[in-house]
Amino acid sequence: MLSIGNLAAKVFGTSNDRKLKKYYGLIEATNALEPEVEKLSDADLRQRTIEFRKRVADGESLESLMPEAFATVREAAKRTLGQRHFDVQLMGGMVLHEGRIAEMKTGEGKTLVATLPVYLNALAGKGVHVVTVNDYLAKRDAAWMGQVYEFLGLTVGCILHDLGDEERHAAYAADVTYGTNNEFGFDYLRDNMKYAIEDMVQRDHFYAIVDEVDSILIDEARTPLIISGPLExxxxxxxxxxxxxxxxxxxxxxxxxxxxxxxxxxxxxxxxxxxxxxxxxxxxxxxxxxxxxxxxxxxxxxxxxxxxxxxxxxxxxxxxxxxxxxxxxxxxxxxxxxxxxxxxxxxxxxxxxxxPENQTLASITFQNYFRLYNKLSGMTGTALTEQDEFMDIYGLDVVEVPTNRPMQRRDEDDEVYRSAGEKYKAIVERIKDAQKQGQPCLVGTTSIEKSELLADILKKEKVPHNVLNARYHEQEAQIIAQAGVPGAVTIATNMAGRGTDIQLGGNWEMLLETWIEEQQEKGKEPDDLAIQRKKDEIMSQIATGKEKALAAGGLYVIGTERHESRRIDNQLRGRSGRQGDPGRSHFYLSLEDDLMRIFGSDRMDGMLKALGLQEGEAIVHPWINKALEKAQAKVEGRNFDIRKNLLKYDDVMNDQRKVIFEQRRELMTETDLNETIADMRQQVVEDLVSKHIPEKSYAEQWDIEGLDEDVKEIFDLNLPIADWAKEEGIAEQEITERLLTAADEKAAKKASDFGPDTMRQIEKAVLLQTLDNLWREHLVTLDHLRQVIGLRGYGQRDPLNEYKGESFTLFESMLGHLREAVTRQLMHVQRAEQEPPQLEEPEMFAHHFDPRTGEDEFALAEAEASGVTEGVAKTRSARSRSTDINPNDPTTWGKVPRNAACPCGSGKKYKHCHGAYSPR
CATH class of the missing domain: 3.90.1440.10 (SecA, preprotein cross-linking domain)
Incomplete structure (x- = not known):
């Protein structure tokens, strides 16, 4: 009997069906242009990019250009890659262009799909970012899909972790920029720690496509990106x-x-x-x-x-x-x-x-970084289970794009055993059966420990197999290339984010690449003819192997337990049944599994005993699957609530972060900050008078002595303030004006002594460095506040509201300290032996971690070599300098970090020696 919901879906179509309807007309329009575009020469095809750009510049919308642009990209892909976009890939491209998430099954060609909206949006000339989960995929996709873009006259850049600032600047200036989520986020943070606009590498955040969007925007978004510096x-x-x-x-x-x-x-x-x-x-x-x-x-x-x-x-x-x-x-x-x-x-x-540990210098969550983009979209094989979170946090709708060929994978009901031993015994028997039939098996486990436990059992049973986990990370590509070979058994800790499809029969490109590397290791450099012969041989072997694997039922995915998230289970399943291939998936569980044990296995154990379940027997029923999915949905909901709550707190800091970063940018673009400094000086004077001479107070209530001390300390001025206070009828406004006049005169004299250009340079240096130092202290204070604010809940007060109120007060206080600290330094500054130094970035390290998984995804070679630190690191301030340094000739010293030893040999830090503009 159909439920009301199912009946409505049958009559009116599902919500997803209704979303897809509007794309069919656009697909027909794109297909209708194909014969015309096919006739164009390469030069004429490239010329279309120039025409499209002119039309966009003249005000035509990207939407109206879509069919023509997509037809152009499809033809360019045919000529460069030998691949023609399927109609469903055109649909995926349309979903991405609209700023939505396209859920497309594994093997449906998401990498190729992205070329369509990337090209279309790049026509606006503001830069498009394609975000991947690791450097390998960024480099691979930039080179692979870059052929299409470059054929059509677009420029392509790729951000890798070992690039310098000049190379990064060039990569971001390209029409299309590939890179990882970490690289984009850290470049944003580092840009906002630079001291000159021309040193910043990123452009505006116009449009981004996030590959494996669920992994990046959900799994990795649990904790922030952090730039840190060393602690004791x-x-x-x-x-x-x-x-x-x-x-x-x-x-x-x-x-x-x-x-x-x-x-x-x-x-x-x-x-x-x-x-x-x-x-x-x-x-x-x-x-x-x-x-x-x-x-x-x-x-x-x-x-x-x-x-x-x-x-x-x-x-x-x-x-x-x-x-x-x-x-x-x-x-x-x-x-x-x-x-x-x-x-x-x-x-x-x-x-x-x-x-050693580090302290935070700057941080941002992925949620707040990616919400900087004017338009954001994403693609993955598994997003529907998290569609509420995508909409709530990012405003992203999820559209399920149909497969090019009907899905033929058979997802079987879970088998539940009472003990892990019984479960593993059943798994091994199933693997043996599949291997005899020539069916390739992918066995998913949740940890290295469990993958090696299963590997040991298979070894004892003399079952040939490969293990794909962290210990065998180096052989990953070769193992995956062979995973679809008939009878192959591959044990994997997790298949999420591997970036490579398991192809039945094997992957010819990887097998050929491996053969070439083997030949080179032997000292032989195969020529084109030898490579072609080997390719033909491999292709023949793969074709035979694929037929045998298909006959045996395709790739058989075996899950050894359920993950907390249905999405991770679906990613494992999704490796089977690509492009209409047959396949099969089957999960084996026991009451000793983490999910079952933590989420109420006692009740289920009692139920299984009551049913008279014997050793070695399993319970198999669709109700079990539903019960498990409900448990997983609860865990997912709880994790979503945690992430959402964390984001609410970060949003408070994000508002302040935006103010600080915008302020820094304005300060860097200004050539003359004299007016800003004067306003600060005036505010400090007014605050001092207000502090020591309260409004509407009597003269005997004035703290003249305290005012005098503060004026000496901050402004380095000896003024007859006590005498002023004795004058008949004098008011606080008159004292304020006299103090301000004296401070302005001293500031003008200093500017005259230093020279206007030098003084402007000093003012900018002091202001930016002081702002940065106070902002870092503020971040530490907010972090400490976060750790204790939850206790306010015991007093029936909302911790979030308390945090908002106190963080605002702290922010206001920080700005007050900024005005006072900058004024104090500039009023005490004296001429040093050398010109004021160029501003240097602090020694800093970048990392992204997860309190639970330790997901620090920014390992850089420089940090690993030096062995520093908590968090991943790269010392950006370690500039290479000439080895021909003359201690007596500052022109040979290059750019010396402020905290480095002075090259003159005095033994002092540079900032306290030749790099000083020393306060008295």
Missing amino acids: DRSELYITIDKFLPELVDEDYEVDEKQRTVTLTEAGNEHLEQLLTDADLLKGESLYDTENVSVVHHVNQALRAHKLFQRDKDYIVKNGEVVIIDEFTGRMMSGRRYSEGLHQALEAKEGVKIQ
């Missing part, structure tokens, strides 16, 4: 605290696996206090006295490291380093680190060298 070394404290953890007993702490938290019990507090007292680390009587804030922080991180994070699941130890494992892809995140001291706690736990 506290490794000894981590090691000391770590020694106490093994002495805690089970009654000393409580672990909540659902929330991923661990807390000390009352007994645990007392036990730890005693241990810390004996070690002379506890100040005062209680662990929670104000003096012990740092110790409590270290204790909490050590607890998390020991009780929540498992070796070979969350991280591995390799070459004496703790290396994070990405929860979503199973990859090693080399050079990337957990935040807030957690990575140091893990290093102490594992007994490896502890690297």
Whole structure:
């Protein structure tokens, strides 16, 4: 019997069907142009780009150009790549152009789809960004799809982590720019720490297409991008605290696996206090006295490291380093680190060298970065389960694009066993059966530990297989290339974000590339003829293999347990059944799996016992699938609420961030800041008078002595303020004007002594550096406020509203400190031996981490080589300088960082020696 909803869908079509209707007419219009476009020469086809650009410049909308532009791109792809866009790919391109998310199944050619809206929007001349999940895909897609754009006369850039600022500037200036989400975000932050407009690398945020949009805008958006700088070394404290953890007993702490938290019990507090007292680390009587804030922080991180994070699941130890494992892809995140001291706690736990921590210099969430774009769109194979979040956070609608050929994959009901042992036994038997039939198998696991456990079982059973996890990261391409070969068994920690399709029979391009590399390693350089012969041989083998794999039922995906997110399960399933190929997916579960154990397996275990389930038997029923999906939906909903709540707090900071960044940009574009400085000086004078001479107060209530001291300290002025106060009938307004006149005269004299150009340079340097320093301190203060504001809830006050109010007060206070600090420095500034130095970026590192998974995705070679730090890092201030430095000739020193040793050999820092504009 049909439900009301199903009946309505049958009669009127689904919501998605109605969204798709409007695209069919545009597809017909594009197809109708194909015969005409096919007749054009290459030069004529390229000429269309110039014509399109002129029409856009003359005011024609991009929408009206769509059929012509899409037909042009389709023809260019045929001529350069030998690929013709399917009609459903045209539809996907239209969805992307409208600023929506196109959900397209694996193997439907999303990379090619993007060329359509990218070309169309690039005609506006404002730059289009294509965002990928890793450097490999950015580089590959820029080179691969770049053939189409360059054929049509567009320029293409690619942002990779090892590029310098000049190369980045050129890449962003291109019509189309490929890069990772991290690179785009960090460049935005770094641009807003630059000291000259010409040093900034990014253009406006006009239009972006995000590949694997669910991975980037949801999975990786749980924590912010952070630029940080080094802090003092506290490794000894981590090691000391770590020694106490093994002495805690089970009654000393409580672990909540659902929330991923661990807390000390009352007994645990007392036990730890005693241990810390004996070690002379506890100040005062209680662990929670104000003096012990740092110790409590270290204790909490050590607890998390020991009780929540498992070796070979969350991280591995390799070459004496703790290396994070990405929860979503199973990859090693080399050079990337957990935040807030957690990575140091893990290093102490594992007994490896502890690297120093950093402090935050700038940060932004992916949500707030990507909302900078005038138009945003995305594509992925799995977005529908998260469509509410996409709409709520980004205003992005999800459209499910039909497959080019009907989907033939068979998704079977889950099998639930009582124990993990029974489950693995059933999986191994199923793998053996598939291998005998010549059916390739992809087996998905949730951790390295479980992938290796299954690999050991298969090894004992003498079943040939490949393992794809963080330990075998280097062989990833070759393993995936062979995963579709008949009878192949591939165990993978996770297939999300791999960026490569599993093709039945094998992937000829990767196999040929591997063969060429093998020949080169042997000292042979194959010529074109040899390569062509090998290609023909490989293609013949693949064709035979594909027929055999198809006959056996296509790729068989076996899931060894369910993930917390349905989307991750769907990504695994989506590897099978590409482009109309047959396929099969099957999940095997046990009551000992994390999801089942954490979310109520006791009740299910009792039910299975009541049903008389025997050892080795499984329960299989569609109701089980529905129950599991409901549990997953609850987890997804909870995670969405967490992300949404985090974003509400970041939105408060984002408003302030926008003000600061816009202010910096204005300051950098101004050549003369004298008026701004004068306004600051006036405000400081008025604030001082208001502070010491309250409005409508009597003369005897005035704090003249305090005013005199502040004027001396801030303005370096000795004025007869006490005598002024004794004058008959004098008011605070008169005192304000006299102070302001004296301050202005002194400022004018300094400008005359230095010379106008030098003074303008000093003013800009002081203002920007002081603003940056106070903003960094403000970020730390807000971070501390965030950590404690939740306690206001116990007082029946909304923590978010409290945070908004207090953060605004702190921001106003910061601006007051800015005016005073800038005025003080400029009123005390004196001529140094050298001209004022050029402003230098601070030493800084970039990282993106996840408190749960440690998803620090910005590992840069410079940081890894130097072994710095919490968080991923690249020292942007480490400028290369000439080795021919003459200590007596400053012209040979190049650009010296402010905190570096002065090249003159004095032993002082540069900023305190030749780089000084020293205050008295």
